[in-house]
Amino acid sequence: MKSMIDSIWHIKGAVPLLPGQDADDAFARLDPLFATRGTTHRRQGDTLTFDKKDQEAQDRLSIFDGGTLRVEEGAGGRALRYNMKSRALLYCFLAPLLFLAIAQVTVLIAQYEANSATAEDSEKKDKAEDEDLPQHFIDAALGAPVPEKPSADDAEEDKGPKPTAAYIFAGIFAALYIVGRILESWLVKSLFRRRLSGDPGDIRATGDAPGPRLSI
Template sequence: MSGADAQNVWEQPSPSAFRMNLRYIDWIWHVRDSVPLPEGQSAEEALDRIEPMLDQMDTTHERIGHSITFTRKAPVPQDPLSVFEDGELSIVATDQGRTLRYHLVSKALLFCFLLPVLFIGFGQLMLAAGNYQMAQAEAKKKADGAEKKDKKKDEAKVLELNPIDKMLGAPAPEKPKKDKEKERKPSATAAYVFSALFAILYVVGRFLEPWLVRRRFRARLESA
């Protein structure tokens, strides 16, 4: 191996390093937790109680030893794990006894996390486009300034009554209404509102769903 090849090998990040870096951000849409098994409950009995939770439409799961892996295409609303598309559940032995350890993945949480950023980007794009259009309109107004001054002079002449009309007491002509188009300033309020809504959904879901899942697993394991 040449010196250049050896240098390239050393510079390439290893897959384990990539997984370690991903671990720092995958908490956004991954849920990892554990629930202790009731005293005296075997691993087989625990999985027998958990497995019916995965018997839902469009959900496939596989049980190997003391572990269950599952994946689903279209979760149904009544599914107790509807927010999570993939996951792995395992019974492991710890110093405190047997424990159900689970790792769940939710694309819904990931979308709710990314959508606020996307809407903020749309909002900034709308502001930039609006400011550009306003700048063009302002330049056009300056270019048409001379023409507008001529129109105002003509309007002033039209408004003047001739002496005969004044003697007869004719009312003065009304000023023509100016068609002032209201210039709407660019606004990204709608984009920011949607961004805030999805941000709230993410925060609520990120804390509520793990709590609900843990409670459901615990209830299953402790059910008579």
């Protein structure tokens, strides 16, 4: 159960290290990513843990609030495995549920208001249906048909709050979550791969070229 919940707002993956590359070299190449304002990180052996607070938009890992990177030995050689959490993704996942709940409450309110119509309202509606709608004398002289009275069903449809806006916002945030979950997973893996395969001196001097980001 915990694993399923974590998969909603955690991004996990692995990037193979270069042949002969050890944890010291790997973390040296990744160090500039964590030397940003609002980021604290600590390393213990083959594991690096970081936390972010009030991170800047220019931060290449700004969407993440913390995580763990670990260099592990596998059948195919050493690899950097990461597990990073993002509250932005969590909020985008929960937002559609919130708006769907609002839509359901709106529907219930509309049904309650419709069922709470008084006998007096019914009498007024019946009286209005029995009366002829006014017609301009020019229209009457030209033989235009008498205006049709709105049906009772049409009158009911026009009353009460509508859940349409809530459904629209639910769809928007659901799309943001799906796109963000896929795009950010690809972006961070690509970023780590470039850092681990590039020259450490060049990376510190020039940094990464700006890449696409998804603002959630």
